[in-house]
Amino acid sequence: MYVAVKGGEAAIEQAHRLLADRRRGDRAVPALSLEQIAGQLSLAVDRVMAEGSLYDPDLAAMAVRQSRGDLIEAIFLLRAYRTTLPRFGYSRPIDTSRMQIERRVSATYKDIPGGQLLGPTFDYTHRLIDPAMATDEEVAAPQRQPRRERESCPRVMDILNDEGLIEPDGQSDSEPADLTRDPTDYPAARDLRLQALARGDEGFLLSLGYSTQRGYGRTHPFVGEIRVGLVEVEVEMPELGFAISIGRIRITECQMVSQFKNTDGEGPRFTRGYGLVFGQSERKAMAMSLVDRALRADEFGEQRMAPAQDEEFVLEHCDNVQATGFVEHLKLPHYVDFQAELDLLRLLRREDAERAESQEAAE
Incomplete structure (x- = not known):
């Protein structure tokens, strides 16, 4: 605490009031x-939920308001609140094949079963400031589209999988690790890596994903499919003997198709990168899938040479709450440390001056 600042605790209290004002x-x-x-x-709220690892739009909106729009501060607030909540259990793995789809695109096939569904996106807008944003003019609501059921929108990756042209999806029946309860050991399993990436900083992962496209861990990716929509969350009820739905959440899922490898004697096949985040956050899901594939270098016998392939570097630095805490702690008092450095520097300078005088006297 800045008790040495003029006014002490009273000054800090006034700082709080000024912040509220x-x-x-x-x-x-x-x-x-x-x-x-x-x-x-909503996209800001979605990011706060995703990186705060807590799905609650109202709480995320409250955090955005409290932080004055500083999303990393809002993520910090939501993450801190999450630690106060009791844990009742785990939900079953969500089934994204049963998603109520709002948006669904593929860059690998033009004509896909169920068709491309553009949905709400900036992809086809002009990147120009719209003067209409300066007013509160009402926008006409879009026409209602028929709901896309799972039978009409099979996974694009299944097309490649049916021909044996892509590796299996890697699903496992083993209990996944819990990043929030267990310490991270290296090498880390893929399930733990995906948890870290899902709540990692979007900008950090975007830069790493971009680096893989520029040759630093080249994977030559294609977007197999991006899905945005609502999925059911189900919880097992032991007393009932079956699972019940406790609600729906909006998620974004990205399946990335990457360069092919010859593994397990099955012949050359494409490999996968995977990304899944809360809300609509396609940029984050795509970046996550690119980094996920880069971190799988050891699985495919690839040499780890790029930052995105360095597991410890990525996982230890992708969390913006940890990064923020360590960077911003520099604002706190370091008077003793600095005085020690200052005394050492003065001593070194005196010793340099004394040596210089001794040399001059000897000459």
Whole structure:
């Protein structure tokens, strides 16, 4: 605590009040409601939920409001709140093949069973500021589209899998690790790596994913399929003997097709990268799938030469809460440490001066 600052705790209290005042902004402008943030800044809320590893749009919107729009601070707040919640158990693995699809695209096949579903996306908009954003003019609602059922939208990856042209999806019946409860040991299993990537910083993973495309861990990727939509969350009820649905969550799933390898004597096959995050966050899911494939270098006998292939480097630095804490702690008092460095520097400079004087006297 900055007790050495003039005013001590009273100054800190005033800093809190000033922060609250700045957060509120101009009183002549109506205050933002949680409904407005969750509804109109939904992609920011989705990122906070994904990297905060807690699916609750209202809490995420509250964190965005409290942090004045600083998303990493909002993620920190949500992550901290998560630690106070009791844990009742684990849900069953979600079945994304049963997703109520809102958006679904593939870059590998033009015509796919069920068709391409563009959905809400910036992909086809002009990257220009729209003057209409300066007003509160109502936008016409889109026409209702028929719901896409799972039978009409089979997985694109299954097309390759049916021909034996891609590795199996790697599903396992073993109990997955829990990153929030167990310490990370290296080498880490893929399930733990995926957990770390799912709540990792989007910008960090985006840069790493981009680096793999530029040759630093080249994988030559293609987007097999991106799906955005709602999935059921089910929990086993021992007293009932079957699972029940406790609600639906919106997720983004990306299956990346990467360069082929000849493994297990099965002949050359494409390999996979996988990404899944809360909400609509295609950039994050794509970056995650690129880094996931890069981290699998050892599985395919590839030499690990690039940052995205270095498991410990990626997993130890992708968490923005840890990174923020370590960087921002530099703002806290380091008076004793600095004085020690300062005294050492002065001593070294005196010794240098004394040596120089001795040399001059000897000459």
